[in-house]
Amino acid sequence: MQNGDQHYSMEDETYTDIDGKAISLECQSHSGFCREFTVSSAKVSIGRVMAYTCAVWLSAYIIFFVTENTAVLSSAIIITLVGMMVHIHFVKVDHETLLIIGSLGVQVSSSYASGRESTDFIEMGKIKDIVINEAIHMQTVIYYLCILLKDPSDPEAVSSVVPLFQSSKPRLNCLVKVYKSCQEILAKC
Amino acid sequence: MVLKIFFPQCCNKADSGLLVGRWIPGQNSAVVLAVIHYPFIPGQVKQYIHQMRGQSGVDLTVLGSWSMPKEGQEGMESFLRDLSTIFPQGQWLQLSREMGKIGFGCHVLTRDQNGKLLQQEKELKEGGGGEKGEGKKGGKGGEGKKGGGEKGGTKKGGEKKGEEKKVEGEKGGGEKDKVIFIHYEQRKVMLSQLHPIENGVPDPQTESQLPQVFGTVCQSEPLFFLDKYDDSPVKLTHWQSEGREGSIIVELMKQASTPVCLLTTWILTLWTSLCSSRILNVRPMRFISSKLSTCVQLSYRTEHLQTVCSPTRATAHNHFMRKANISVSFFVDVCLGLLLVWWMYRENRIGKLANTLVPAADHVAKELEELLQWLMGAPAGLKMNRALDQVLGRFFLYHIHLWISYIHLMSPFVEMILWYVGLSACLGLTFALSLLSDITALLTFHIYCFYVYGARLYCMTVYGLSSLWRLFRGKKWNVLRQRVDSCSYDLDQLFIGTLLFTILLFLLPTTALYYLVFTLLRLVVVMFQGVVHLSVDFINSFPLFAMGLRLFRSYRLAEGVKFRVLCEEPGTPLHLMMDINPLKVSSVVQTYRTPTYSCYPKDSWLALCKKLFLGELIYPWRHKTTKID
Numbered sequence: 001m002q003n004g005d006q007h008y009s010m011e012d013e014t015y016t017d018i019d020g021k022a023i024s025l026e027c028q029s030h031s032g033f034c035r036e037f038t039v040s041s042a043k044v045s046i047g048r049v050m051a052y053t054c055a056v057w058l059s060a061y062i063i064f065f066v067t068e069n070t071a072v073l074s075s076a077i078i079i080t081l082v083g084m085m086v087h088i089h090f091v092k093v094d095h096e097t098l099l100i101i102g103s104l105g106v107q108v109s110s111s112y113a114s115g116r117e118s119t120d121f122i123e124m125g126k127i128k129d130i131v132i133n134e135a136i137h138m139q140t141v142i143y144y145l146c147i148l149l150k151d152p153s154d155p156e157a158v159s160s161v162v163p164l165f166q167s168s169k170p171r172l173n174c175l176v177k178v179y180k181s182c183q184e185i186l187a188k189c
Numbered sequence: 190m191v192l193k194i195f196f197p198q199c200c201n202k203a204d205s206g207l208l209v210g211r212w213i214p215g216q217n218s219a220v221v222l223a224v225i226h227y228p229f230i231p232g233q234v235k236q237y238i239h240q241m242r243g244q245s246g247v248d249l250t251v252l253g254s255w256s257m258p259k260e261g262q263e264g265m266e267s268f269l270r271d272l273s274t275i276f277p278q279g280q281w282l283q284l285s286r287e288m289g290k291i292g293f294g295c296h297v298l299t300r301d302q303n304g305k306l307l308q309q310e311k312e313l314k315e316g317g318g319g320e321k322g323e324g325k326k327g328g329k330g331g332e333g334k335k336g337g338g339e340k341g342g343t344k345k346g347g348e349k350k351g352e353e354k355k356v357e358g359e360k361g362g363g364e365k366d367k368v369i370f371i372h373y374e375q376r377k378v379m380l381s382q383l384h385p386i387e388n389g390v391p392d393p394q395t396e397s398q399l400p401q402v403f404g405t406v407c408q409s410e411p412l413f414f415l416d417k418y419d420d421s422p423v424k425l426t427h428w429q430s431e432g433r434e435g436s437i438i439v440e441l442m443k444q445a446s447t448p449v450c451l452l453t454t455w456i457l458t459l460w461t462s463l464c465s466s467r468i469l470n471v472r473p474m475r476f477i478s479s480k481l482s483t484c485v486q487l488s489y490r491t492e493h494l495q496t497v498c499s500p501t502r503a504t505a506h507n508h509f510m511r512k513a514n515i516s517v518s519f520f521v522d523v524c525l526g527l528l529l530v531w532w533m534y535r536e537n538r539i540g541k542l543a544n545t546l547v548p549a550a551d552h553v554a555k556e557l558e559e560l561l562q563w564l565m566g567a568p569a570g571l572k573m574n575r576a577l578d579q580v581l582g583r584f585f586l587y588h589i590h591l592w593i594s595y596i597h598l599m600s601p602f603v604e605m606i607l608w609y610v611g612l613s614a615c616l617g618l619t620f621a622l623s624l625l626s627d628i629t630a631l632l633t634f635h636i637y638c639f640y641v642y643g644a645r646l647y648c649m650t651v652y653g654l655s656s657l658w659r660l661f662r663g664k665k666w667n668v669l670r671q672r673v674d675s676c677s678y679d680l681d682q683l684f685i686g687t688l689l690f691t692i693l694l695f696l697l698p699t700t701a702l703y704y705l706v707f708t709l710l711r712l713v714v715v716m717f718q719g720v721v722h723l724s725v726d727f728i729n730s731f732p733l734f735a736m737g738l739r740l741f742r743s744y745r746l747a748e749g750v751k752f753r754v755l756c757e758e759p760g761t762p763l764h765l766m767m768d769i770n771p772l773k774v775s776s777v778v779q780t781y782r783t784p785t786y787s788c789y790p791k792d793s794w795l796a797l798c799k800k801l802f803l804g805e806l807i808y809p810w811r812h813k814t815t816k817i818d
Contacts, residue, residue: 030754031763033191033367099752101765103191103217104369104398107752119751119770125397189191 015174017041018142025174033102033185037178039168040095044088044113056080088113093167100182102189106130106147108164120162124189126150128158130182132175143172145179191367192297193218194282195402195767197375200224201286203426204259207272208252208282209238209412211405216398219282220405222375223427224255226417231275233422244411253282292761295368368762372755375428377744378406379413381769382506384748384780399750453498457491464488482623483613486725489786490617493519510781513734518783522617522728529621530614539611543604550596550632554589557635561585564706574699581646581703585639592635619725626721633714640711641806647704648804650693657690704804732781736774743771 017023021042028036060076092113099107106127109119128148134141144163151159165175195210195218206226212219225234234251242249254272283296383403417424478484493515533539565582567573614621630637659665660683665676678686738745747769755764772780800807 031367034369034754034763036754099754101369101752101763102367104193104371104752104765109751119749121749121751121770123397123399 015170017169018140018171019169023168023170023174025170025177027177027181033188035100035181035185037098037100037181038095039097039165039170039174041093041168043094044092049084053080085114089116096165096168098164098178098182100185102185108147108162110167122147122149122162127186130179130186132172132179133161133163142169143175144169145175190217191369193369193371193398194284194295195220195371195373196284196293197221197223197428198372199375199428199431200255200426201372203255203257203430205256206254206426207234207276208255208284209249209425210252211248211250211409212252212280213398213401213405216401218398218402219252220402221252222249222406222409222412223425225251226424226426229423231272235276237423241409241412245409247405247408249409249412250278251276252278253280253284256283256285257288259288290761291756292764293370295370295762297368370762370764371752371767372764373402373406373767374744375406376434377769378403378767379410379428380742381744381747384746384772384776386506386780403747447500450498450500453494454500457495457498460491461495464491482626482722482725483620485786486619486623487616489729490519490619493783510732510735511783514732514781514783517734517737518729518731519617521733522619523615525618526614526616526621529618530612533611533614539608540604543607546603546607546632547596547600551593553632554593554596554635557589558586560706561589564703568702571698571702573702574696577696577699581699585642588635588638619728622721622725622728626718626725629714629718629721636707636710636714640707643700643704643707644804644806647700650697650700651804654690654693654697657686657693660686661690708801726785730783730785732778732783735777735781739772739774739777744769746772746777748772748776 015023015025023042024040026038026040028038030036056076056079060072064070064072089112094111094113097107097109097111099109101107103124105121105123107119107121109117111117126149128150130145130147132143133146134143144165146164147162148158149160149162151157193216200221200223203224204226206224207229208221209223209225210219210221238249238251241247279299281298283298285294285296286292381403383400387400412425413427413429415421415423415425416430417426418430497512497516497519533542561582564573565578610624611621614624656666659673660678663675663678664673666672667674735746749770751768751770753766753768755766797807
């Protein structure tokens with residue numbers, strides 16, 4: 001517990017994403033009208049990293065054995081390093097956060113494995129509603145939480161949809177929890 | 190709605206006083222810009238605010254009072270309460286902070302229609318669980334005492350009344366209205382520009398909150414000229430109080446810029462009048478100068494310099510950025526050009542280059558001759574029509590012979606010409622690259638000629654074949670109706686038509702082969718020129734200044750804001766920190782690209798292939814004649 005905030009990080013139910021991997025949800029209530037939800041995905045697994053590195057280096061060594069060209073080995077090292085850096089900086093999302101502040105707006109932020117954060121803030125005046133939508137993805141139906149934005153010319157129409165938690169892709173039980181909390185705040189303000 | 194107070198970070202430790210700022214209509218929010226300290230005369234404060242309102246155009250008012258009591262200043266609170274009677278307001282904020290505590294306390298007093306203070310005060314709690322009316326936090330001690338040295342003479346009577354009202358109000362219990370404090374860094378918000386940039390004046394009622402906040406802080410610059418260390422009747426605290434900022438270099442450059450701009454504008458008017466004089470405007474000269482990319486680049490740079498050196502100051506953000514981008518690009522361009530010139534002329538490399546130019550042209554001509562000899566034989570095992578082959582081959586060989594003689598005629602002068610023309614690279618790297626493109630075009634002129642000959646021949650063959658094929662089937666092209674109609678031909682027409690068709694058909698492989706070879710050569714040259722033009726375009730249009738701003742002063746170009754919840758103490762309202770979310774790098778380039786006569790492929794790939802197949806002349810890179818924004 002911190003300073004009057006209410007923190008729920010120990011959950012009785014474990015959440016998974018649509019592929020079945022375990023994720024965790026943390027809800028933090030800073031005030032009556034300000035709440036923060038963090039969905040964390042699994043971290044980079046050391047086993048997979050080692051598997052990829054070994055595969056690349058083994059193939060490089062075989063090519064070196066055939067061609068007797070040392071440039072192959074150095075290029076394999078460079079490729080592995082660059083690939084890893086690109087992966088943790090641009091691809092691997094560590095956790096995604098939704099901060100909803102009543103009558104101010106909603107802030108959506110993704111934090112990557114290297115620590116980089118990309119944030120987007122949507123003002124309350126532009127938000128029509130926060131809903132759970134269904135989508136048909138290959139042979140399954142998946143649910144996702146999204147923010148509906150108002151059209152400036154027509155207040156009743158929806159101009160665009162901002163999907164949330166795109167990388168962690170939590171399942172319906174997690175989404176319902178977040179949805180209920182958000183709707184409480186949207187109703188108040 | 191929740192009350193939002195935008196509070197500058199520089200005023201966190203300010204002494205007690207009045208809050209000056211602006212209420213944002215329709216959003217129930219207030220932007221605090223500065224704090225006016227004691228001692229002050231209310232009349233002078235009102236006059237000063239009226240003056241500032243006129244100068245800045247922002248609807249400034251006194252928002253409320255701020256109290257951060259230091260030792261020996263207890264008892265200001267009641268005094269502060271009564272200030273609300275002096276400055277008539279719809280809502281009066283009383284912000285307070287105690288030393289050693291992080292959170293602020295806030296009271297809001299509202300006025301009803303009669304202008305009297307409402308009995309009911311709204312106390313503020315933190316939200317979440319605690320709904321109990323907690324005690325009076327945030328410095329309400331010491332009622333009945335005044336702090337030292339205020340000049341508020343009329344306040345004595347009012348103070349007593351205020352006390353009584355306060356007591357009654359407290360007993361009545363407060364409404365649980367909510368407040369958010371949003372801390373912002375004043376200097377950064379003042380200097381930053383929110384994107385996407387709105388052109389024109391937006392309607393203040395429908396404009397969203399953040400642009401209004403940014404606009405308020407940005408336009409209130411006149412308010413930030415005086416601060417508490419100046420000798421003036423009104424003492425303010427704002428971002429300048431942390432230490433005035435200024436750069437000597439920037440000030441010197443500002444002073445020097447006006448005469449330099451005037452001088453450059455005068456030179457440029459001379460140059461443009463020279464360029465548009467009668468002598469240089471003769472038709473052939475205009476045609477040549479429109480084809481030579483160096484001249485195009487020269488005229489383009491002249492235009493740029495005219496934009497930059499206009500003596501009027503750029504007020505709009507877009508104009509300022511455009512001017513800055515152009516001047517930085519030009520400066521970098523000239524530096525790179527000078528670097529290139531220094532490197533080229535150092536060990537007389539330019540002389541060596543000139544000496545290799547004529548042998549290179551010779552070598553190219555020899556290669557072409559060998560190619561033609563190969564074509565005249567049995568190229569790639571194909572069997573050519575002997576007679577046509579010989580004719581075409583000899584024709585082209587004679588051309589190459591002419592070309593070689595021409596080159597040899599020019600060879601003594603090449604070095605000198607190149608030496609002097611190379612000096613023009615001092616004007617910039619773009620000029621050097623345009624020169625390179627022009628020299629390539631001139632040296633490969635014979636390839637261009639061959640391509641035109643081959644293409645025309647092939648084109649004629651293809652058209653003839655298609656027309657005779659229609660005749661073969663008994664059809665005709667109707668020019669009036671633009672369609673194929675059936676037609677009855679005479680026997681002799683059919684006979685001759687079929688003969689010609691057969692001849693053309695069997696000559697087609699030969700002409701097609703020559704066309705193919707020369708088109709490929711031409712495409713190689715065109716690709717090279719295209720690459721050079723693209724790089725010139727890139728240097729011209731890339732917004733270096735905007736990129737530099739994004740990398741080193743990222744707060745100046747804002748895409749939006751980010752909020753961070755600050756750790757607070759229980760019993761205080763919610764505090765958020767508003768940071769500036771800088772613009773993405775791709776958006777920077779897209780928004781601030783200088784419009785150029787950009788080089789772009791005129792046709793799509795499909796259209797290009799169709800033209801090649803039919804034998805039409807292709808000019809894949811087209812310059813736009815007018816600039817687009």
